[in-house]
Amino acid sequence: MRQHDTLFIGGEWVAPAGTGTIEVVSPHTEEVVGRVPDGxxxxxxxxxxxxxxxxxxxxxxRLSFAERAAVIGRLADVYIARQGEMAALITEEMGSPITFSNLGQILPPIGMLQFYAEYGSAFEQEDERPGLFGPITVRREPVGVVAAIVPWNVPQFVTMTKIAPALLAGCSIVLKPAPETPLDAYLLAEIVQEAGVPAGVLNIVPAGREAGEHLVAHPGVDKVAFTGSTEAGRRIAAVCGRQLKRVSLELGGKSAAIILDDADLPASMNMLSMASLMNNGQACIAQTRILASRHRYDEVVEAVAAMVAGQAVGDPSDPTTTVGPLVARRQQERVEGYIKIGMDEGAKVVVGGLQRPYERGWYVAPTVFAEVGNDMRIAREEIFGPVLTVIPYADEADAIRLANDSEYGLSGSVWTADTDHGMDVARQVRTGTYGVNIVMLEANAPFGGYKASGLGRELGPEGLNGYLEYKTITRMG
Known part of the structure; x- marks a missing residue:
């Protein structure tokens, strides 16, 4: 068992103020695998x-962007050296299949560090523009102290979307990892120390909601960067609004995958397997609404059902596992509750259901619902588990209408043999990211949501902008 009895503050490992602890429980074995202080x-x-x-x-x-970029580059190198350790740790603490941990939990954070290291090496802090009475200098300065509050589902991925651009901007950070997944943050602290990030630039305090709310409202914090539920995001936005504090929010999703009639179903299902069920369905960008035309509806339902039925459910440390357990018992019960809601609403279970795959561990059977209306709760609310709904549409315009008929707007996709036509569909769906025959996030491109999926953007140059203040200096002579 991994035991930590200190917090990482000011570049040192310090004793916590209280005596409370957080127990980290394996979703697979239901046994305690770690213990950390409760901040x-x-x-x-x-x-x-x-x-x-x-x-x-x-x-x-006070360093130049290029100097900070060089440190971020060293941070990427140290991270690479310990990536296997980090992937195994995340699998142990939250149940992500180890193959996904290696590909989806760890490689993207490395890519983010490498992108900002390269981008920052040539980034200019000031530029000159002509003015009416003399030259104008536009200067970019760091926003200040950042509170980074991250969830448990992809802890390092989400952490890096915040700290990589914040570090390049010149900010200092207080990171609050989720109580379910604090262990990977301790390994990150070791990596940060080894890379030579100055003391106090990154501080890590695992804690629950009460201490997190205190951090959000703290007068010494200049910006809050949060990823989590839409409900929590609304509360954080309200606090930041009262204080006129900068805030960025990456929140929930209920993304729609539009299967056009010309789509190659076997190829589409091969890609949708990851896009819909990644991380055991615990992904904000998961394509959980499958939109199929009435002309091919039965065929699509059959293909989706076969894809889901073919998943290998089991021990997340096994490289052959594709769907592991959910993060906690409450999550297991929540997802099972939605399966029951779907059945009560009249949707038809074609794969899965309420029978648990294993007696031990917080497993839920991957489930597919057919005969789903877009007004049903299982089609509107974020379930955050391996549950897919197949929704019929009349024509392409109806498919786009259904895709947009959601309070969320985080991700989405279209599956078609005509990629140019797929681009036409993509331009009509109101989401922050979209895929044509793929679902992918890129380190050099912005990520974020429309509507209730959040405020602001992370990743790419746009992600850096969220950690900068812009100062205009005018002068005569």
Missing amino acids: TAADMDRAVAAARHAFDHGPWP
């Missing part, structure tokens, strides 16, 4: 003070 408001105060000192008086924000 308190006093711990958050200390972490913010360390970050504030590093920002106000330390070297980090």
Whole structure:
């Protein structure tokens, strides 16, 4: 078992203010695999003070972008050396299949670090523009102290969407990992130390909701970067709005995959297997609404059912496993509750259902519903588990209408033999990311959502902008 009794604050491992602990439980064995301190408001105060000192008086924000980029490059190199360890740790603490941990949990954070290291090496802090009375200097400065609050589903991926651009901008950070997945954050602290990031630039305090709310409202925090549920995002936005504090929110999704009549179903199902069921269905961009024309509806239902029935459900540490357990018992019960809701609403279970695959572990049978209306709760609410709905549409215009008929707008996809036509469909669906015959996030392109899926963008140059303040300096003579 991994035992940690300190917090990473001010570049040092320090004793927590309280005596509470967080137990990390394996979703596969239901046994305790780790224990860390449960951070308190006093711990958050200390972490913010360390970050504030590093920002106000330390070297980090006073380095050039190129100098900070060089450190980020070293951070990427150290991360690469320990990527196998990080992937195994995430699988142990939250149940992500090890193959997905290697490909989806770890490689993207490395890509983000490498992108910002390269992008920052030539980034200019100031540029000159002509003005009415003289030259204008537009200067880019770091926003300040950032509170980064991340969820348990892809902990390192989401952490890096925040700290990589924040580091390049020159910010200092207080990271609050989720109580379910604090162990990977401790390994990240070791990587940060080895890479030579100055003391106080990154501080890590695992904690629950109460200490997290204290961090959000802390007057020493200049920006909050949050990924999580839409409900929690609304609360955070309200607090930041009252304080006029900068905030970025990456929230929920209920993404629609439009299967056009010319789509190659076997090839589409091969790609949708990952796009819909990645990370055991615990992904905000998961394509959980499958839209099929009435002309091919039965054929698509059959193909989706075969794809889901063919998943290897089991031990997440086994490389052959494609669907592991859900993160916690409450999540298992939540997803099973939605399966029952779907059955009560009149949808038809064609694969899966309420019978659990194993007696031990927080497993849910991967499930497909047919005969689903877009007004049903299972088609409108984010389930966050391996549950797919197949929804019929009348024609292409109806498919686009259904895809847009959601409070969310995070991701989506279209599957077709005509990629140019797929681009036409993509331009009509109101989501922050979209795929034509693929679902992918890129480190060099913005990620975020429309509508209730969030505010702001992460990744790419646009992600850096969220951690910068722009200053205009005018002068005469």
